[in-house]
Structure formats: C-alpha cells, structure tokens
Amino acid sequence: MTETNFSVQGYNLVKLLKRLEDATARLEDVTIYQEGYIQSKFALEKDGKTDVVAGSKPSSGSVSSNASGVTTGNTAGPAGEAVSSSKPAGEANKEENEAVKEFKIFIEQNVDPLVKLSAEIDPTVQKTVEYLSNAFKAQLDFIKAAVQSKKPDFASPAFIEGLTPINENIFSIGELKEENRNSKYFPHLNAISEGSPLFSWIAGPTPVSTITDFKDAAQFWTNRILKEFRSTDPKSVEWVQLFLTLFDNLKAYVKEYHTTGVAWNDASGEDFQTVLNKVSNESSGASAAPSDTTGTPTPGGPPPPPPPPPPSVFESGEQSKQQESGGIGAVFAELNKGENITKSLKKVEKSQQTHKNPDLRVSGTVSDKAAPPPKPKKPSTLKTKKPPRKELSGNKWFIENYEDETEPLVIETKIDESVFIGKCVNTLIQIKGKVNAVTVNETERCSLVLDSSICGVDVIKCFRFGIQVEQSLPQITIDQSDSGSIYLSKDSLQAQIFTSSSTGININTPTGPDGDFVEVPLPEQLIHTFVEGKLQTKIYEHAG
Structure with a gap:
C-alpha cells in the first residue's frame, strides 16, 4: 500500500501522525519542567515552615523574590531571627495587610495634599476637606477591622457602629455647606458635599460604579469652579485637579483589593464587633504611643469573644426556661392533648372577675408577662439624609x-x-x-x-x-x-x-x-x- 493511499480530502495521514508525535514530545517536555518547578517550590515552602517553627518572626521588610517569581523569606529580622512569608496560613493576612497599607498610602498621597491646598484657598474649604479627611481615616479603621473579620449582617449594631464615624463627618460636610451659602467658595463646598457619599462603596456589591456615580455628581460643581476661578485663582484650578484625581485613585484601589465589595475574611476571621473594638482602641491610643509597624503578631492569639448579653430584667427564670424548651414540637405536643389541654387552667373566682367586681377595673391590674421587645428598625446603613x-x-x-x-x-x-x-x-x-x-x-x-x-x-x-x-x-x-x-x-x-x-x-x-x-x-x-x-x-x- 503506497503513502498516497493514506490521504483523506487533501491531508496526508502520515504527515499528520508525525506532527502529532512532535506535539506529544513537546507536551512531555513541558510536563517534566512543571513537575520540577513544583517540587522546587514545595521544597522552598517546607524550608520556610521549618524556619517559622524554629521560632522566627515574620517581618514585612525581609522578603525576597527569586527568578521564577516564588516569594521566599531568607533574611533575618532585628533579633537575627529567620523570616518566612511563604507560609500558606499567613497568605491571607499578607493580602489584608497590603490592602490596609495601600489605603494608608492613598490617604497620604491624595487626601493630605488636598487638605494642605485647601488651607491656602479658604478656611471654610479647609474645614470641609478636614471632615472629608476624617471620614477617610474612619474608613481606614473600618477596612482594618473588615480584613480581620467575618462578614457581619448589615443590619447588626456592630456594622452600624463601624459606619457611624463616617456618617458623622458626611453630615458635618452638609451642615457646613448650608451654613456658608453666601460664601465665595460655595461651589467648592458643594463639590465636596455632592461627592462625599462615595464612602457608600463599602456597603454595595459594585463599589467601582458607586464611586463613578458620585464623581459625576461632584463634577457638575467642579466645572463651575473652573468656569468662575480659571482666570482669577490658579489654586482653585489645581484644587479641582486634586479633588477629581482622588476619585480616580480610589477607584483604582477598590478595583484592586475590593472588586465586589469589602474583602471580608470569612475563612478565618473573628467576630466583627470584637475586631472593631480592638481597632478603635488602637486608633485612640495611637496619639499617646507610637504604633508597632513591624507586623509582629501579639503572643497568645486573639482575645476571646465577648460573653452573651444577660437576660432581660423583666423576664423571670421560669419564662426563660419555657422559651428554651419551646419550639414547634412543644406546640404540637400541646395540641395533641385534646380535652386535657384545659386541665392546667386555674379556675377564676368571682372576686377576680372584672365584670362582677368593678373595683378591679379601676385598679388596672398589670399582667406579669413581659411585653415583647420592639422589633428593631432596619438601619439605612450608608444611605445618608441629604440636606434640603x-x-x-x-x-x-x-x-x-x-x-x-x-x-x-x-x-x-x-x-x-x-x-x-x-x-x-x-x-x-x-x-x-x-x-x-x-x-x-x-x-x-x-x-x-x-x-x-x-x-x-x-x-x-x-x-x-x-x-x-x-x-x-x-x-x-x-x-x-x-x-x-x-x-x-x-x-x-x-x-x-x-x-x-x-x-x-x-x-x-x-x-x-x-x-x-x-x-x-x-x-x-x-x-x-x-x-x-x-x-x-x-x-x-x-x-x-
């Protein structure tokens, strides 16, 4: 049989088989290379784990990278201890710390210069931007707590407590704008007021689009600033550029670290209320003592969660036991008693009947049962009440x-x-x-x-x-x-x-x-x- 007999619709099967053999050989070479790379990577991770077990402390300033892109820790810390950043369990913490670190850099490079330039324009503009800066710092504390916590219910008191400092500064911005309607720099105040709800990105699934929407709202007033101050006040023109750049850089940060909302640590995080209290205490004590920036974990692990709240003072112990032992099963058990369900009822004497004893109606006897607690209202999270x-x-x-x-x-x-x-x-x-x-x-x-x-x-x-x-x-x-x-x-x-x-x-x-x-x-x-x-x-x- 000749070679031409293996041709099908213009293709030579012998040549196709040779090409398949060549492709198979190349795939085998790639597989061998990948196996060697993975083995070397596991060896490096194993060495890093050994260093940590030996008593080393992680340090953010002692991380090196090899040619293949595998991050290893092979330098010593201040006390001569070995450092390793390849520990799988610490990988999430590294990302969290990086998100917090980048937000600090964002504040230093975008918010602080805006505050400094506002002081050169007008005291009222400076005060308004300071409120904006305080809101960003409060959001930094929120992110610090979020990256260490499991995602809470957005209607929980802990979540509302985390948003309260941000909301207070947003309200202050609106109030200051209303108090200075006759100011020459009222367009500046309006631009900040219209853009300040951008902090609501932490409560939505599409944070990038939220920031874009409020930038567009603020841009109406920044365009007016450029129109009114372009030829008379160059600093206001520079102020507009800094203010709009803040939105763009915040979008870039959120897109990098919080694409679909705040990056909660649902895998290994703690209770949000516990972490929020810890972060708040650290922030309040930062002015009294310098904070430790080495990233060294505190010995002994995180503090235990707080105890459950005590029972209501209006409830007796018997009622609490009845509530604990209740449920749908207890309801059906009562219904299945039939006629015996009325045996536990006490007979009402004539002296206790209000229709035969008018004095009881005047006395207004109050039942021993405690009234059910009012249902908490669903909070509005970051839905701010805009000023008139x-x-x-x-x-x-x-x-x-x-x-x-x-x-x-x-x-x-x-x-x-x-x-x-x-x-x-x-x-x-x-x-x-x-x-x-x-x-x-x-x-x-x-x-x-x-x-x-x-x-x-x-x-x-x-x-x-x-x-x-x-x-x-x-x-x-x-x-x-x-x-x-x-x-x-x-x-x-x-x-x-x-x-x-x-x-x-x-x-x-x-x-x-x-x-x-x-x-x-x-x-x-x-x-x-x-x-x-x-x-x-x-x-x-x-x-x-």
Whole structure:
C-alpha cells in the first residue's frame, strides 16, 4: 500500500501522525519542567515552615523574590531571627495587610495634599476637606477591622457602629455647606458635599460604579469652579485637579483589593464587633504611643469573644426556661392533648372577675408577662439624609429633600425657567409667576400651588399629592403615582390630563353652584375588546 493511499480530502495521514508525535514530545517536555518547578517550590515552602517553627518572626521588610517569581523569606529580622512569608496560613493576612497599607498610602498621597491646598484657598474649604479627611481615616479603621473579620449582617449594631464615624463627618460636610451659602467658595463646598457619599462603596456589591456615580455628581460643581476661578485663582484650578484625581485613585484601589465589595475574611476571621473594638482602641491610643509597624503578631492569639448579653430584667427564670424548651414540637405536643389541654387552667373566682367586681377595673391590674421587645428598625446603613436644597442653577430651580416644613416654600419664577421638585415629604411649594415647566418626582404628602405653566406639570412616582392651578396650563402628566387631588381653575378646564400606572386620582373643577368644586375621579378600569381584528378600549362603568 503506497503513502498516497493514506490521504483523506487533501491531508496526508502520515504527515499528520508525525506532527502529532512532535506535539506529544513537546507536551512531555513541558510536563517534566512543571513537575520540577513544583517540587522546587514545595521544597522552598517546607524550608520556610521549618524556619517559622524554629521560632522566627515574620517581618514585612525581609522578603525576597527569586527568578521564577516564588516569594521566599531568607533574611533575618532585628533579633537575627529567620523570616518566612511563604507560609500558606499567613497568605491571607499578607493580602489584608497590603490592602490596609495601600489605603494608608492613598490617604497620604491624595487626601493630605488636598487638605494642605485647601488651607491656602479658604478656611471654610479647609474645614470641609478636614471632615472629608476624617471620614477617610474612619474608613481606614473600618477596612482594618473588615480584613480581620467575618462578614457581619448589615443590619447588626456592630456594622452600624463601624459606619457611624463616617456618617458623622458626611453630615458635618452638609451642615457646613448650608451654613456658608453666601460664601465665595460655595461651589467648592458643594463639590465636596455632592461627592462625599462615595464612602457608600463599602456597603454595595459594585463599589467601582458607586464611586463613578458620585464623581459625576461632584463634577457638575467642579466645572463651575473652573468656569468662575480659571482666570482669577490658579489654586482653585489645581484644587479641582486634586479633588477629581482622588476619585480616580480610589477607584483604582477598590478595583484592586475590593472588586465586589469589602474583602471580608470569612475563612478565618473573628467576630466583627470584637475586631472593631480592638481597632478603635488602637486608633485612640495611637496619639499617646507610637504604633508597632513591624507586623509582629501579639503572643497568645486573639482575645476571646465577648460573653452573651444577660437576660432581660423583666423576664423571670421560669419564662426563660419555657422559651428554651419551646419550639414547634412543644406546640404540637400541646395540641395533641385534646380535652386535657384545659386541665392546667386555674379556675377564676368571682372576686377576680372584672365584670362582677368593678373595683378591679379601676385598679388596672398589670399582667406579669413581659411585653415583647420592639422589633428593631432596619438601619439605612450608608444611605445618608441629604440636606434640603432650594437654589437656581442656570435657568432651573431645584427644590429637594425638604421634610415637614411648617411654612410654604415660595419661589418667584420667570417665563424661561423650569422647576424640579424631588424627594420632599409633607411640604407645600408655591410657584409665583409664569414658569416654563414643572416636574414633581418621588414626593410624599406634598402640595403644589402654581400660577401658570407653558408646558405643564409632570408628576412621577408621587404618593398623596395635591396640585392647585390658579390660572392656566396646557396639560398634566401623571405616571406611577397614587392618591392625588388636582384642583383646576376656570381658565385651566381645557387642560389635558395623561395618566399611566396611577390610581386614586381625583380632578376637582369649579363647576358647582356658586363656583364650588366638584370632584371627578379618573377612570381606572378599562375594557379591551377586539372588533373586526382591531383593539377597542372603553371605560368600565358601574351601573348603580
């Protein structure tokens, strides 16, 4: 049989077999090389473990690396002790320490220069940036505790305690901004205030996008700084560059060490509350005594977890035992008793019956049973309460975050201006003058009184709202809203009202006797039918 007989569709099988043999030989060479590399690596790790057992202490300054990229510890510490960083059990701690170390470097290279430059611009700007710096230092303590702890419940008191110092500084930034609205450097304060919620990256699964969102919010004000101070104050231009670089470098750090949220140590970490207390004590004592930067672990291991809380003083010992021995099994056991379930009940004497002894009703006897403790409210973690805002930006009014205002918020508008009302609660807003357009978004129990509008009013995701039109407007659009009342004037009866995904909307028109308002509910039930292949929709009417 000739060699050509082994050809299939233009391929020579003999040549293919030779090429397969060559490829197999190369794979064998690679396998032999990898086996030798792995054996040498295990030998190095074994030597490192021997050094640690012999009494060596790890040191962050005595780590070397060989040509193949295997990290080994072959130098001595201050006391001549051998050092090894190849110990598998310490690998996680090394990563944790590196994350903390890099965050310290981030603060030194990005936050501290911003504080120094702010002092040269204005004392108020300096104080605001100092609050920002304190929030970063509080977040450093949080990260220190997190990398040594198991992930806690975000509704737990320990987690809230860890976030409290950060939130306090964020609130201080907002308060300082509101107190200095007439300041020349108000855009600087606004930029910091809009960007300060970036600390919420530690509570979300996508921290990088969170930082990007708040950078975009702050950039609106940094652009205004560049516009107003570019030719008059070069330091403000440099300040903007430092401030925006802070966001970019923080994103790079988070992307490297906390890609999907804070890097908790679920494998071998301690209780978060215990570690947080330890870190807080170390931070408070850092100013009194220099901290040890050698990374030497404390002898004796970590302290034991705190004891469980004592039982409530309002509960008796018998009740505690009953609760411990209870459960679903005890419930079914009681139900299975049948008629015998009432044998344990005490007979109520006539002297103890309130309907036959009126004196007992006056005395108001209190049961021995302790009332169940109130359910704790779910905390808002890092969802900060933004300060109220009422300002004109360009030709657009912003009215946001007002709650329980006793006096109406009155604004004078021009024909080319628009108004945005968002996230207000229990507030009355009055718009005087003819306005271009009005948007009401995510409000609750809010009322709007306006003279007239060119484009109309848009109501989006509002609950229990009220709108009163004094003059005229072309249309009102209502989307995803509930329980609203709209009062039209005689001049606005021709207005068009568009609704979608809304319920409980009532229109009041001055068509009654003596100009009284007549309430007309908007239809919510519709009938859809196909007539000759075409969809027809009619309002469903209840015949009473």
